[in-house]
Amino acid sequence: MGDNDNLLLPVEGLLSPDYLDPRCALISADARLDDDVIIPGDPRQFDAAFAVQDDAVITAGIETQAGIDTTHFTVIDVNGNVVSWTSTIEGTWGSGITVPGYGFLLNNELTDFNFIPQANDSADDFKPGANDVAPGKRPRSSMAPTLVFKDDQFIAAYGSPGGSTIINSVVNMTVNLFDHGMTVQDAIDAPRVSTSGSSVAYEDFDADTITALSDEFGHNLRDESSVIGSVQAVVIDPTTGNVFGGADSRRAGTVVGLPRTQ
16 A cells, blocks of 8 residues: 555556455455455456466565554534544654744654565565655555535544544444444444454443454454544534534544634
């Protein structure tokens, strides 16, 4: 994964049913697959931009520590303009450099690139260095500010900080809000699960749920529960037009409503 403005990636292959169908067939809703059972696929075989006939050996990239100083806010104005904004300086105090006269810190987002360059010329181990450092290049990020529409009508906006748990926090929020029909605050407050590797992080679920995830479904759970994300959201009732905000108590967050002015 990396900035596809800077190198050619097999996007057509990744979206091809010939690639996706056998990958999806490996997924079971009843149990977790063991790590050694999962063999990476090679989407280049299904992409006309790549002259690749056979599977290559594809190994995972090296994971690095995620940033811890990210924030998110969601805003809607009287005219219906909506902003869902996630911003980060990556690590504590960012780069340690304050912009003179303006008072804000520059980030150290270089830490979201690969610490060790991975590009190689091997035909047998596909590594284009998608997330290697280069001038003008965007680093890989988990930030996922989200806008939700139904039939071109805006109905919700939200996002979260939390490094690699951001994506899972947004997915948890989406499932709670639309699949389970929760209110915006209940959807935020509900406990979350998150996985970004071989183990699963979880919040304060009841003991039966934890046991089922571990013993029945085979998930490798972290030793202790943890705090996952911090979603801030705005939702509009499409029937009444009423606006509802929700803030996450997992970190500092609040909802502010301003009266309409003429």
